Amino acid sequence: MFKKVILAEDFEEFNLAVKQTLDDFNIVDFQHAKYCDDALTKIRIAIQDNKPYDLLISDLSFKKDHREVKLGSGDELIQKVRELQPNLKIIAYSIEDKNPRIKSLFENSEIDAFVLKGRNSITDLKKAIQILSSSDEKFISPEIASALNQKNNYEIDDTDIKILKYLASGTSQDEIIEIFKSTDTKPHSKSAVEKRLSKLKDFFKANNTVHLVSIVKDMGII
Amino acid sequence: MFKKVILAEDFEEFNLAVKQTLDDFNIVDFQHAKYCDDALTKIRIAIQDNKPYDLLISDLSFKKDHREVKLGSGDELIQKVRELQPNLKIIAYSIEDKNPRIKSLFENSEIDAFVLKGRNSITDLKKAIQILSSSDEKFISPEIASALNQKNNYEIDDTDIKILKYLASGTSQDEIIEIFKSTDTKPHSKSAVEKRLSKLKDFFKANNTVHLVSIVKDMGII
DNA sequence: TTTCCGATTATGGTTTTCCGTAATATACTG
DNA sequence: CAGTATATTACGGAAAACCATAATCGGAAA
Numbered sequence: 001m002f003k004k005v006i007l008a009e010d011f012e013e014f015n016l017a018v019k020q021t022l023d024d025f026n027i028v029d030f031q032h033a034k035y036c037d038d039a040l041t042k043i044r045i046a047i048q049d050n051k052p053y054d055l056l057i058s059d060l061s062f063k064k065d066h067r068e069v070k071l072g073s074g075d076e077l078i079q080k081v082r083e084l085q086p087n088l089k090i091i092a093y094s095i096e097d098k099n100p101r102i103k104s105l106f107e108n109s110e111i112d113a114f115v116l117k118g119r120n121s122i123t124d125l126k127k128a129i130q131i132l133s134s135s136d137e138k139f140i141s142p143e144i145a146s147a148l149n150q151k152n153n154y155e156i157d158d159t160d161i162k163i164l165k166y167l168a169s170g171t172s173q174d175e176i177i178e179i180f181k182s183t184d185t186k187p188h189s190k191s192a193v194e195k196r197l198s199k200l201k202d203f204f205k206a207n208n209t210v211h212l213v214s215i216v217k218d219m220g221i222i
Numbered sequence: 223m224f225k226k227v228i229l230a231e232d233f234e235e236f237n238l239a240v241k242q243t244l245d246d247f248n249i250v251d252f253q254h255a256k257y258c259d260d261a262l263t264k265i266r267i268a269i270q271d272n273k274p275y276d277l278l279i280s281d282l283s284f285k286k287d288h289r290e291v292k293l294g295s296g297d298e299l300i301q302k303v304r305e306l307q308p309n310l311k312i313i314a315y316s317i318e319d320k321n322p323r324i325k326s327l328f329e330n331s332e333i334d335a336f337v338l339k340g341r342n343s344i345t346d347l348k349k350a351i352q353i354l355s356s357s358d359e360k361f362i363s364p365e366i367a368s369a370l371n372q373k374n375n376y377e378i379d380d381t382d383i384k385i386l387k388y389l390a391s392g393t394s395q396d397e398i399i400e401i402f403k404s405t406d407t408k409p410h411s412k413s414a415v416e417k418r419l420s421k422l423k424d425f426f427k428a429n430n431t432v433h434l435v436s437i438v439k440d441m442g443i444i
Numbered sequence: 445t446t447t448c449c450g451a452t453t454a455t456g457g458t459t460t461t462c463c464g465t466a467a468t469a470t471a472c473t474g
Numbered sequence: 475c476a477g478t479a480t481a482t483t484a485c486g487g488a489a490a491a492c493c494a495t496a497a498t499c500g501g502a503a504a
Contacts, residue, residue, distance in 0.1 A: 012344045013239035020238065034341055063340055065365075118285055119256055122234045143287075170433030173461070189483045198463070208490085209461075210435050211392030217439050394490070411453045416492075430460090431491075 001025055001133045002089070004051065007032040008039035008058040008077055009093070014117070018057060018093075021125055036062060036071035043081055043088075052085060055132070057125075060094035060101075075101070078109045089132050091115055093125065097144050098220040100156070106138070113139035156203075156221070159186055160196055165222050168213045173197075223247055223355045224311070226273065229254040230261035230280040230299055231315070236339070240279060240315075243347055258284060258293035265303055265310075274307060277354070279347075282316035282323075297323070300331045311354045313337055315347065319366050320442030328360070338363035378425075378443070381408055382418055387444050390435050395419075 005027055007018050015032050022030050031053075033039035039058070046052050060074035071077050078090055091113040092105055105111045113128040115121060121141075128139040162185075166176045177190050187193055197209065206212035216222050227249055229240050237254050244252050253275075255261035261280070268274050282296035293299050300312055313335040314327055327333045335350040337343060343363075350361040362370060384407075388398045399412050409415055419431065428434035438444050 010341050011235075011339060012341065013233075013235045013339070016239050016242065016344075017235035065341070117233060117235070119232050119234065119287070122238075167432050168436040170429030170436075172430065172459095187482070191484065192482050194462070195482080197461095207392030208394065210389050210432050213432050213436055214390040214392075214439065217436065396490075409452070413454065414452050417452080419491095420493080 002027055002055040002129065004029040004046070004053045005055040005057065006030075006039060006042055006046075006053045008036055008056070008074060010034050010059065010062045014059070014093075017122060018125070021122055021129070024126070025129060035067065035069055036074065036077040037069050039077055040071060040080055043084060047085060053088060055089045055091070055129070056081060057091045057093050060092060060096050075105065075109070078105065078111060082109050089113075091125070091128050091132070091139075093117065093121075096220070097147070099144075099147060100221065102140075102144065114141060114144070115139070116141035116144055118143065156200070160200060161222060163193055163196060164200070164213060164216050167209060168217065168222055224249055224277040224351065226251040226268070226275045227277045227279065228252075228261060228264060228268075228275045230258055230278070230296060232256050232281065232284045236281070236315075239344060240347070243344055243351070246348070247351060257289065257291055258296065258299040259291050261299055262293060262302055265306060269307060275310060277311045277313070277351070278303060279313045279315050282314060282318050297327065297331070300327065300333060304331050311335075313347070313350055313354070313361075315339065315343075318442070319369075321366075321369060323442055324362075324366065324370060335361035336363060336366070337361070338365055340365065378422070382422060383444060385415060385418060386422070386435060386438050389431060390439065390444055 002025075005022060007015065007030070009015055009018065009032060015034075019030060019032070031042055033042060036058075039056075043053060043056070056078075058074040058078055062069075062073060064072070071080065074092065074094065078092065081088060081090065090109070090111045092102075092111050093115045095117040096102065097116055102114055105114065112132050115124045115128050118141075124139075124141045131137050131139045163176060166179070167173075171179070173190060173193050176193055177188070180186070181188055187196070197212070200206070200216075201208070201212050204212055204215045206215055213222075224247075227244055229237065229252070231237050231240065231254060237256075240254070241252060253264055255264060258280075261278075265275060265278070278300075280296040280300055284291075284295060286294070293302065296314065296316065300314065303310060303312070312331070312333045314324075314333050315337045317339040318324065319338055324336055327336065334354050337346045337350050340363075346361075346363045353359050353361045385398060388401070389395075393401070395412060395415050398415055399410065402408065403410055409418070419434070422428070422438075423430070423434050426434055426437045428437055435444075
């Protein structure tokens with residue numbers, strides 16, 4: 001079982017619940033941080049002191065407040081931590097149930113588990129800790145495991161996201177092309193943008209651009 | 223102090239935290255419900271048994287899952303409960319920090335407190351319970367209290383919202399007019415819709431309709 | 445009633461988006 | 475290298491949105 005655990009989570013309630021869960025496993029060496037920056041610092045120091053953590057549980061989205069932060073999200077924290085300490089087990093613990101983001105966490109940051117916050121999250125969290133402590137298996141909350149497997153045959157790439165974000169922030173298609181040209185980014189023609197939008201509308205079953213942006217906002221893609 | 227409390231909240235972690243908070247106040251008669259429907263039923267039965275609750279703490283947004291529900295949100299639950307038991311003290315306990323929705327809760331459903339979930343929510347919750355149990359004052363988490371006071375000089379009416387919702391769901395301006403005509407709703411001309419949209423775009427500093435819908439979605443207006 | 449004001453409706457012209465077709469370019473494969 | 479698939483660019487007509495102007499309606503005030 002894990003000996004030294006750190007939690008990155010801004011909400012008091014989740015801190016409390018995780019603490020209790022770890023208590024049940026008799027894990028007493030437990031720290032928590034309400035900001036990603038603090039979590040990273042603690043992990044750094046622990047490595048320097050030669051007493052590294054062996055489990056990180058991290059939320060993904062953190063509320064912004066008065067404090068200026070370098071790392072604004074759990075994704076960034078996890079990425080940094082993975083570089084620092086490749087052997088650390090990492091559990092992402094989030095309300096986020098959107099396919100692409102979770103996928104990227106497993107593929108790019110090689111997280112070991114994803115626990116979805118919800119009606120049964122504590123049970124899932126316990127399972128994840130159990131599995132991760134005794135093997136090198138991965139764990140994913142059952143609610144999203146199924147959704148994660150049915151892969152999108154159509155891949156929405158970085159350019160699509162960029163275009164959608166520009167549209168959502170009031171940029172016209174013509175203006176987007178101008179920006180792409182001036183920053184020497186890939187599509188340099190209006191028709192390329194039009195074609196991508198057309199595909200996206202087709203894929204998301206959107207009637208028009210307004211609808212499309214509305215849908216992708218709801219899905220958390222932008 | 224309150225004697226009998228019910229919590230409507232789908233997340234285990236918040237249930238746990240609220241339970242502990244109430245423990246601190248020596249409130250032992252405490253129920254919780256993971257679905258709005260269940261909460262309403264419990265409140266109904268308590269009234270019938272002549273042992274009504276004296277405090278409801280309710281989340282606003284509930285995750286959808288396999289179960290079919292009548293009440294999908296805390297807003298609906300609160301509205302129903304307010305009709306059933308006008309003297310019940312109600313605390314809305316949510317991550318939602320959008321102005322119009324909170325305002326409506328105070329004005330239409332006459333909630334007694336709004337506690338924003340976040341880094342200090344347990345402290346706020348304790349304060350709210352303290353104040354509500356000893357007086358008829360209202361409580362609002364300080365982070366949003368200030369934002370709540372600065373009122374909009376420009377009034378966005380029901381028709382505006384309706385138009386925005388139609389737009390967000392992929393209806394074209396022409397189609398909206400058709401719908402309004404066939405349902406005998408107020409504006410019967412394209413120019414009326416255009417004018418309203420133009421005003422809205424002006425007010426929200428939106429460059430075009432896509433931008434406008436994106437903004438009002440972010441603000442939680444639709 | 446008449447006048448005034450604001451909201452709605454009507455009209456026309458300009459811009460932007462939409463969508464099909466086709467040419468060109470790039471990448472990957474045998 | 476040729477052949478194929480995929481992405482990008484180009485063009486043009488139709489639809490929708492955008493915008494300014496003007497006419498009309500309806501209620502409030504003089």
